[in-house]
Amino acid sequence: MPELPEVECVRRTLEPAVLGRAIVAVQINYAKAVLPDARAFADGLGGKSITATARHGKLLILGLDQGAFMTIHLRMTGQVIVADQAPQADHIHARIDLDDGQSLFYRDMRKFGRLNYCPDAQALQNGPLANMGPDALELEAEAFATLVGARGGKLKNVLLDQRVLAGVGNIYADESLHRAGLSPLADPRALSADDLDRLHRALRQTLLEALEQGGSSVRNFMDAHGRAGTFQHSHRVYRRTGQPCPVCGQPVERIVVAGRGTHFCPACQEKC
Incomplete structure (x- = not known):
């Protein structure tokens, strides 16, 4: 299962590719992979730009304009891939197209990972961040x-x-x-x-x-x-x-x- 270092490595390699990019299309291939549901997830992301990347514990957080967020929890076998064409692999559960021709692909063989659209900071705190203690690298x-x-x-x-x-x-x-x-x-x-x-x-x-x-x-x-x-x-x-x-x-x-x-x-x- 990816832990703090692995999720931070994903964040660091993901950030240069997505920061400032607008989301132009969202395709969901496995509805259970996204929250609150496939339509709300796609509608929420559509047209928004990615303004920041962050991480708390094992949770990857993408800041969006209008105060919204998308989170990714990789769980056991989740993978985030940025490419200009779909990977030659199965278990691609979501595709998020960006305005520069690249796409963010979410792949998960075991299907335990989750992507979550949060319309505001309160939804982020009450949802994906609920019941999480302090980040292991930030604690004195x-x-x-x-x-x-x-x-x-x-x-x-x-x-x-x-x-x-x-x-x-x-x-x-x-x-x-x-x-x-x-x-x-x-x-x-x-x-x-x-x-x-x-x-x-x-x-x-x-x-x-x-x-x-x-x-x-x-x-x-x-x-x-x-x-x-x-x-x-x-x-x-x-x-x-x-x-x-x-x-x-x-x-x-x-x-x-x-x-x-x-x-x-x-x-x-x-x-x-």
Whole structure:
């Protein structure tokens, strides 16, 4: 599933192609992919210009004139592609034609992703942004410690909770916990101030390094120009079960935490 670095890579590669462009036509091939419904989505976008691009957590946000917004949540296999002709691929659920002859294509093999038209900021806040915590890259260390350290349960579950911290998923939770030397099973309330500060720094460093390398293309992720990321080659523990930990050499183990495959080093990440 694309996480914060992957969505930010899409935003950065998408922005130069769409900023200032007017939407001249909208074609919906899979009605369930758009909200509130296909007609409202197409009518809302039609004739508007794209004035800004933004991201919050895993949510891609396109600002439109007249105070409107379009959001894209890629979920598991969503892709945003900008091209002057349709990609030679199936599962193209939406096409948005721009006034320079290029089009924005939305492709999604698993059909879990969603595009949403919001007529104003209130609709954006009450809809796609509802129940989202602060963005994982924008949260300062003190606020991070307050939010995460007050939660009960397992530490990895807290990092994955988008109501607490927006943008972190399975890959970057595992990678950040390993860098911080913390167990995914630790109780956040038992962590020291140093532990929480170390985790904040590890999370931020991991996300920024992933951004520099174009994200992780574990399954089918690509940016808006069809380029895969390379950060998967730098993963320390994620999907490296049985391989040596890059710090101590002990085999990486895999357990299931809240239904999610979780990878960690039992020596470097002893339970607190």
